[in-house]
Amino acid sequence: MSGADVKLVLRSTRVVTPGGTRPAAVAVADGRIDAVLPYDTGVPAGARLEDFGDDVLLPGLVDTHVHVNDPGRTEWEGFFTATRAAAAGGITTLLDMPLNSLPPTTTVDHLRTKQQVAAPKAHIDTGFWGGAIPSNVKDLRPLYEAGVFGFKCFLSPSGVEEFPELDQEQLARSMAEIAGFGGLLIVHAEDPSHLASAPQRSGPAYADFLASRPRDAENTAIEGLIAHAGRLNARVHVLHLSSSDALPMIAAAKREGVRITVESCPHFLTLTAEEVPDGATEFKCCPPIRETANQDTLWEGLADGTIDCIVSDHSPCTTDLKTPDFASAWGGISSLQLGLPAVWTEARKRGHSLDDVARWMSAAPAELAGLTRKGAIEAGRDADFAVLAPDDTFTVDPAELFHRNQVTAYAGRTLYGVVKSTWLRGERIAADGTVAGPTGRLLERNQ
Ligand SMILES: [Zn+2]
Numbered sequence: 001m002s003g004a005d006v007k008l009v010l011r012s013t014r015v016v017t018p019g020g021t022r023p024a025a026v027a028v029a030d031g032r033i034d035a036v037l038p039y040d041t042g043v044p045a046g047a048r049l050e051d052f053g054d055d056v057l058l059p060g061l062v063d064t065h066v067h068v069n070d071p072g073r074t075e076w077e078g079f080f081t082a083t084r085a086a087a088a089g090g091i092t093t094l095l096d097m098p099l100n101s102l103p104p105t106t107t108v109d110h111l112r113t114k115q116q117v118a119a120p121k122a123h124i125d126t127g128f129w130g131g132a133i134p135s136n137v138k139d140l141r142p143l144y145e146a147g148v149f150g151f152k153c154f155l156s157p158s159g160v161e162e163f164p165e166l167d168q169e170q171l172a173r174s175m176a177e178i179a180g181f182g183g184l185l186i187v188h189a190e191d192p193s194h195l196a197s198a199p200q201r202s203g204p205a206y207a208d209f210l211a212s213r214p215r216d217a218e219n220t221a222i223e224g225l226i227a228h229a230g231r232l233n234a235r236v237h238v239l240h241l242s243s244s245d246a247l248p249m250i251a252a253a254k255r256e257g258v259r260i261t262v263e264s265c266p267h268f269l270t271l272t273a274e275e276v277p278d279g280a281t282e283f284k285c286c287p288p289i290r291e292t293a294n295q296d297t298l299w300e301g302l303a304d305g306t307i308d309c310i311v312s313d314h315s316p317c318t319t320d321l322k323t324p325d326f327a328s329a330w331g332g333i334s335s336l337q338l339g340l341p342a343v344w345t346e347a348r349k350r351g352h353s354l355d356d357v358a359r360w361m362s363a364a365p366a367e368l369a370g371l372t373r374k375g376a377i378e379a380g381r382d383a384d385f386a387v388l389a390p391d392d393t394f395t396v397d398p399a400e401l402f403h404r405n406q407v408t409a410y411a412g413r414t415l416y417g418v419v420k421s422t423w424l425r426g427e428r429i430a431a432d433g434t435v436a437g438p439t440g441r442l443l444e445r446n447q
Pocket residue numbers: 065067097313315
């Protein structure tokens with residue numbers, strides 16, 4: 001041990017570390033991991049031992065894609081409810097998306113407004129993405145210096161008028177500006193012309209909605225993004241990949257040194273188009289949930305590293321906006337509290353381990369955002385943990401979710417993996433379905 005004042009030791013027969021899962025004792029001092037020690041190391045005098053038996057000690061999850069919508073659309077969600085749900089689900093760090101709140105995070109003033117709103121409500125550590133819209137190229141560098149982790153843009157309409165998309169020329173301009181100060185551009189990649197030429201049919205049939213958001217829209221947008229990123233040597237990240245057709249070109253771009261990373265989401269990896277009932281718009285999101293064969297290929301992309309991480313894209317709304325018409329219902333899936341068990345249930349079925357899940361849902365998103373204190377159980381990192389009973393199951397009852405609106409595509413599903421407790425900087429913030437008051441901190445880039 002470092003000689004620091006160890007007050008807490010967490011012990012489990014299954015501690016998920018960057019070097020694999022093993023029995024270990026994790027010594028915590030001042031909210032940080034002081035050392036990862038052999039399982040039977042003696043507990044220092046004055047320190048408390050928490051023994052989790054065979055429950056798995058995971059690094060706290062890092063969810064870099066959450067729409068909190070606060071302030072402005074707090075009837076949809078909010079920092080208090082979102083971060084409480086996250087804590088209950090084993091997430092200890094969240095990055096908020098710049099849109100669907102009013103104001104959107106497109107200027108430093110707007111960022112400060114959001115930080116003020118979030119500070120007293122955050123149950124977990126919380127940071128912010130900025131937004132890149134046609135009118136704010138001059139705001140990008142000041143926002144970066146003010147602590148945003150990077151910038152989100154759309155290439156097709158976002159669904160809210162205060163956050164317009166970028167055309168190809170605007171994309172190149174914003175990307176060049178961001179690359180100029182070493183920033184990261186994260187992109188909702190669907191090409192607007194493919195969306196415009198796809199058949200648009202309203203009604204309750206999921207097949208009609210799926211046809212309105214074709215894979216080609218994603219593929220074309222990603223192809224263009226790769227070209228821009230390669231030419232500008234810019235760092236880009238593809239948000240919520242659904243089309244598995246894009247994987248070969250992404251893999252090729254990575255091999256050629258293009259600085260591109262990719263995320264997918266629990267709903268693309270665990271739900272399929274074939275099973276969406278008519279009118280069930282709690283399954284609507286853009287890009288859409290696709291067919292089973294597509295999902296199988298996405299899992300191959302995860303296994304071979306083409307897809308870097310899994311994040312929720314939690315994008316809730318009020319129940320009344322989830323009308324049974326797929327064309328007009330609000331698009332977005334709520335899963336913040338359920339991402340870990342949803343992904344684990346499918347991952348275990350496909351032969352993956354919790355080491356894989358921890359890499360996809362903690363280490364990789366932390367690395368994406370440059371959160372060097374988060375994402376792993378190793379000395380020097382924050383003492384953020386999720387304690388999971390991986391073989392226990394539960395059936396999703398929306399009434400037990402802490403999301404403000406208890407609409408979820410996972411209702412009634414039986415999932416593996418019960419989060420027994422969540423720890424933030426050495427403090428237990430959630431246990432057995434109850435969450436303590438807000439003690440999260442606001443994070444800024446490079447903090
Ligand atoms: Zn999103």
